Amino acid sequence: MTTMRIASGLGLLLGLGLAAGQAQALEGDAERGQQAAGTCVACHQADGSGMNVSGGESWPRLAGLPAAYIAKQLHDFQAGRRENTTMMPFANMLDDQQIADVAVYYSEMPVTEAQGGEDADEALLARGEQLALRGDWDAYIVSCKSCHGPGNEGAGGTFPGIASQHAGYIETQLRAWQAGERSNDPQNLMGAIAKRMGDEDIRAVSAWLANQSVASE
Amino acid sequence: MKLRRTTLAVASATLAAGISVAAWAEYETLAEMGYPAPKEGELVHVPPTMADLEEADIHPELKKVIRRGYDLFTNTQQLRGENVFNDMNCSSCHLGEGRQPFSAPVWPAAVTLPDFRGKNQHVNNLEERIAGCFAYSMNGTPPAYGSDDMLALSAYHQWLATGAPMYPDQPIYGRGFPAPERPEELSYENGEALYVENCAVCHSEDGSGLYEDGEYVFPAPWGDGSNNWGAGIVRTHTAAGFIKNNMPLGQPLSLSDQEAWDIAYYMTRQERPQDPRYTESVEQVLEQFGPTFHKHSSYGQVREVDGHRLADHENWGEKGDEIKPWNVGVPRFEDLEE
Numbered sequence: 001m002t003t004m005r006i007a008s009g010l011g012l013l014l015g016l017g018l019a020a021g022q023a024q025a026l027e028g029d030a031e032r033g034q035q036a037a038g039t040c041v042a043c044h045q046a047d048g049s050g051m052n053v054s055g056g057e058s059w060p061r062l063a064g065l066p067a068a069y070i071a072k073q074l075h076d077f078q079a080g081r082r083e084n085t086t087m088m089p090f091a092n093m094l095d096d097q098q099i100a101d102v103a104v105y106y107s108e109m110p111v112t113e114a115q116g117g118e119d120a121d122e123a124l125l126a127r128g129e130q131l132a133l134r135g136d137w138d139a140y141i142v143s144c145k146s147c148h149g150p151g152n153e154g155a156g157g158t159f160p161g162i163a164s165q166h167a168g169y170i171e172t173q174l175r176a177w178q179a180g181e182r183s184n185d186p187q188n189l190m191g192a193i194a195k196r197m198g199d200e201d202i203r204a205v206s207a208w209l210a211n212q213s214v215a216s217e
Numbered sequence: 218m219k220l221r222r223t224t225l226a227v228a229s230a231t232l233a234a235g236i237s238v239a240a241w242a243e244y245e246t247l248a249e250m251g252y253p254a255p256k257e258g259e260l261v262h263v264p265p266t267m268a269d270l271e272e273a274d275i276h277p278e279l280k281k282v283i284r285r286g287y288d289l290f291t292n293t294q295q296l297r298g299e300n301v302f303n304d305m306n307c308s309s310c311h312l313g314e315g316r317q318p319f320s321a322p323v324w325p326a327a328v329t330l331p332d333f334r335g336k337n338q339h340v341n342n343l344e345e346r347i348a349g350c351f352a353y354s355m356n357g358t359p360p361a362y363g364s365d366d367m368l369a370l371s372a373y374h375q376w377l378a379t380g381a382p383m384y385p386d387q388p389i390y391g392r393g394f395p396a397p398e399r400p401e402e403l404s405y406e407n408g409e410a411l412y413v414e415n416c417a418v419c420h421s422e423d424g425s426g427l428y429e430d431g432e433y434v435f436p437a438p439w440g441d442g443s444n445n446w447g448a449g450i451v452r453t454h455t456a457a458g459f460i461k462n463n464m465p466l467g468q469p470l471s472l473s474d475q476e477a478w479d480i481a482y483y484m485t486r487q488e489r490p491q492d493p494r495y496t497e498s499v500e501q502v503l504e505q506f507g508p509t510f511h512k513h514s515s516y517g518q519v520r521e522v523d524g525h526r527l528a529d530h531e532n533w534g535e536k537g538d539e540i541k542p543w544n545v546g547v548p549r550f551e552d553l554e555e
Contacts, residue, residue, distance in 0.1 A: 189418075
């Protein structure tokens with residue numbers, strides 16, 4: 001049942017890609033993905049853990065993210081739907097098959113621990129927990145969990161796990177959405193919420209999510 | 218006390234007073250998002266939050282019970298197989314933990330009941346109203362009146378109404394799922410296309426919602442995981458009101474009235490478990506409820522696109538034909554004198 005639903009989500013995603021003139025329906029292979037990921041490890045690390053760079057550009061954890069999500073981001077970097085000067089040249093090195101392969105390769109890795117937000121105080125973490133699990137409806141900020149799934153560990157192929165993601169990366173992305181610099185989410189689902197978040201909300205939720213451990217299956 | 222200040226009747230005189238402005242400020246975000254501001258004479262109430270509960274000067278035992286009610290309201294799936302036989306939580310439809318205006322906030326039930334209810338033609342109290350949700354929206358059977366779970370749910374509703382007047386004689390701001398104006402024509406085809414474009418990313422093209430590790434993320438708008446044919450939201454205008462005011466999640470009021478109605482029309486012309494008031498046939502249900510409740514639904518109608526007659530089946534969903542909601546079709550107060 002779960003597999004079927006994820007498959008139908010994937011089909012939809014691919015359908016969207018098709019509409020945007022993207023190649024699709026390529027089946028990824030983790031072993032080939034490992035070969036193709038040679039250039040990724042410098043930043044995203046061999047175990048897919050990425051790195052939190054405080055005060056700089058943090059590299060996201062890819063380990064355990066949905067393959068469909070990773071593939072979509074790579075296609076979006078190539079097509080300019082998601083912009084990042086560091087990532088752009090690397091995304092352009094991959095062909096469609098390699099994208100499918102590295103996506104599967106990273107999706108199969110166990111989720112690693114995140115960094116950042118270690119110095120967050122109790123009040124900030126409490127605010128972060130509220131936003132992540134219950135939201136703040138008076139400001140029309142729906143909870144992270146309502147899309148990112150149980151434990152914020154991701155839902156289907158569209159909504160990536162954000163628990164145990166680096167605080168620096170989450171912060172940067174939420175700010176990018178606020179500023180309109182990132183807008184490759186389906187139907188502005190993330191953008192609409194990010195724009196209602198205050199600076200402290202962003203720091204709070206990033207710190208709290210980075211502090212969550214995700215048990216490997 | 219702080220909580221009492223959050224309720225007011227809007228009148229030009231009171232709006233001028235600082236106290237009213239403070240209460241209204243809590244809903245300013247809504248007005249900025251395009252929801253209507255309260256009309257003169259409307260009752261505006263901002264329900265307390267769970268954080269307020271911690272601070273509240275009430276007995277610790279009551280706090281525990283209200284917390285239990287909140288937990289049941291937001292994770293009703295813990296009653297799966299006992300009282301709930303689909304994939305819904307109370308908070309699937311009553312967004313914002315039952316506090317949100319224009320998302321059928323639940324506190325009005327605590328201050329307007331007991332009252333006569335057209336749906337079952339007798340006077341209902343809060344527990345009976347909640348029981349109705351279990352029979353229809355949760356496709357299940359309610360916890361017993363007076364049981365711990367029922368008391369906890371009632372306590373949560375009543376807590377949310379803290380400070381609101383009992384039996385208010387004013388209309389309530391943001392009550393229910395107010396429907397946008399019904400367009401001249403409704404289009405199933407347009408609704409389907411809009412659903413695929415705007416809704417399917419979360420709710421799936423086949424309407425089954427989205428699950429992760431067996432846990433519900435997005436509720437099923439139709440099918441066995443959804444509410445049955447007796448739930449309020451099978452009425453097209455109620456569905457349109459829900460969609461217009463609440464969907465896509467985080468972007469209320471972003472669809473046009475026509476779009477909201479077309480999606481509602483498409484969604485309410487899909488199959489779902491049978492109405493528990495069905496005892497013999499679609500004709501029997503239509504004879505009893507066709508002129509009233511089902512006047513606004515697609516129950517028993519033939520779907521143009523494939524000739525399928527809606528609700529013409531004995532599929533009861535996960536509860537099967539053994540479990541019957543004990544509260545359905547039970548009359549009350551029959552011996553009272555006029």
